Amino acid sequence: MAEARSTHGSVEKLWSYFKQTWRQNIIYIGFAVVFVFFAVTLHDRGFLHPNNVLNIARQTAVIAVMAVAMTLVLSSGEIDLSVGAVAGLASVTTAMALSAGGLGLGIVAGLGTGLVVGLVNGVLSTRLLIPTFLTTLAMMGIARGAAMWISDTAAIPVLNDNYASFFGSGNLGPIPSLLLWMIVAGTIGHVTLRHTKFGRRILAVGGNAEAARYTGIRTARIKMAVLVISSMTAALAGMLYAGRLQSGRFQLGEGDELSVIAAAVLGGTALFGGRGTVIGSIFGALMIGVINNGLILMGLEYSQQLIARGGIIILAVALSQKRS
């Protein structure tokens, strides 16, 4: 009797714990629900086939990599709308430098592109105090325009096989290198946000910038660092695109900023700062990838896919909102 009651009590406790925390973990629940749903309904169309699963990972990895940095940006209370355009620009600069000077120059050119854009975003936001929403919105156009201009709107082929294999199109055993990039970026991002002083300061600045300043944190420096990290990660994403598609094109990454922000917010990162989870963001990106893939396999038209995907994202975010 007593034992039965205590089991009952612990079940109740577990249930109340679940009730308190499920909103925070909605992304994992949602991911599982969506995945199982497609696994069951699309079983005969090969949803669970290893090739399809790896395909999802490959298509999602680049968004996921950018979502890691976006998590830091959003956690600090800022936003970066230029990531998609920076990815496109970096794909072009990398491809051009690869053909001009080989592997080393290609990598330097790609990451350098990110560094320069990030510094400009940072200086405009922290010195001239222009909100990042505006600086990065303007930078989105500038980067996209620059990519079109220097490439003459043509695709620039990547003929360096080592590069292509390392950045995106190769495999390590059965695992696509893109997946490894995602795991590496995710691990670094997670540890940075959770276990370093820098990460703690990012969250403090995003949670209450004034209190952070009163506590002796150099808030401008934190914002600058986060914006540079974001742009350089976006550049890396562009380099991965270039490797995977074996060419640099100005169109690459178009619209990615919204997918990346959606992935982070779906994952449980606050749009206005103070709270962020890198692992959640990666699952957010994966969930979007799974939805895209599932909807295609279901045979929906592109127009229907867009509507269905929008609906699912709204539903997930609505469920994760705390009601007061």
Next chain:
Amino acid sequence: MNAGANGNIAVEMRAISKRFGGVHALREVYFSAQFGEIHALLGENGAGKSTILTILRGVLAPDSGEIIVDGSSFPSLTAKAAREHGIGMIFQEMSLVPTLTVAQNVFLNNEPLGRTGLINERAMRERSLEIFRDMGVEIDPAALVGELSTGQQQLAEIAKALSQDARILVLDEPTSALTATEVEILFGLVRRLRGEGKAIIYVSHRMDEIFQLADRATVLRDGRHIDTRPIADYTLTTLIADIMGKATRDLLEYATASTSSEDVVLEVRNLRSGGTGAGASFALHQGEVLGIAGLLGSGRSRLARMLFGLEPVGAGEILLRNEPFQITSPQVAMAAGMALVPEDRRRQGLVLQHSVAHNIELPVLGRLGASAFISGRTGRQIVRDTISRMGIKTQSPDSAVNTLSGGNQQKVVIGKWLATAPDILIMDEATAGIDIGSKGEILRLVRELASEGKSIIFISSELAELLAVSDRICVMARGEIVQSFDARQLVAGDQDPQSELQAEQKLQLLLQQGKRHG
């Protein structure tokens, strides 16, 4: 006039109770105001004045009690209902939009429309002008609010309430930012509105205003209704006794013998942030609690921010341990062993949605391990020590700070700064808006820290508390220290239970004089 007959009850609030978490903000409070009277609502910070006014305004619903207005009883009001029943608020913090004109503000959300259905700007200006003429003040309705003086903004605020046919006007600390002339204009207007039969609820910390203006007074203390009487029944002493209660006298128990030494730790010479004037000058000794008193707007918080590198120094010198010292940023101040418990704990002191542990660790992150990674063990140790030293009541170190009571939140702020082991601690209104128990603990802690040899600048609006913990008290007005004296001289040592009230009165007098002559 549309106000009720003089002497009729305009609004009555019966047995109003309200709790915030574990704190009783109001316990069965009774309050009523009549038409044709100026009714002072009095009490210390945290006595429940703002809570009852927020309820009257319809923004907060009471847990129990009833509100009777226009002959009907309500369990609570909505903001809309309050407005419809003629309750108008004139806020302490201006609620005007600075980028709109005076007329646009007066008719905000209540704009007169022309025949086309669009806003009739001219009618708006003309009606504003009429209201200002009735009020007997001169303000250009076409001027932008942001370009008006504080006093004019206050008057525009009143015009806004009158334009909505307010019959019950609430003025919350209306004079705190006004010049003497503006105060006279405001008083004239308030008396005139009383003559027209409006009910006026007047909140002020300045007793001289109350005695000049009010007909009756209601005193609240610790969320309870203490008394409602004609103001003529009160003397300054009995009114202060009602407001402060016995708890005030108890504060003196926190006073200890002075632990101040001869060594000057921090000296400030003619420090000001800008403008002209002599600036502030004082010396802080090791082991000393230096109280700083001053009315709202006297520059106390600005001084604190300058000393902590949060606001640029306009002119003057700072000497740290007899060496000239430039405080250019909070980092520099912290490195020099200074700490600031800021005025507004929620805005400046804490990251509210983060945990107690993370808030405490924030200023000492640099010391949590030598690498870029946070040493969890050192962090936990510091957090545990701080929670137990400060007696912070929290379910767990990982609970979000905003789940704590105000007093415990404040202890987190003080605790996080003590974790930096400062030599000089600046405390700006460290006990504002917290319960009496936490207040006592903080005052005791201040004396304890002084006896450990730390030097403390203690800024407070509560005179009883300043007298209890300070070794010396500086009176500030217009950015200058106008007086400085031994706190114990003022208390004068005798055991008469009235003695502290007298000391407070003396201090109050000095504040008022500083304001006038400073």
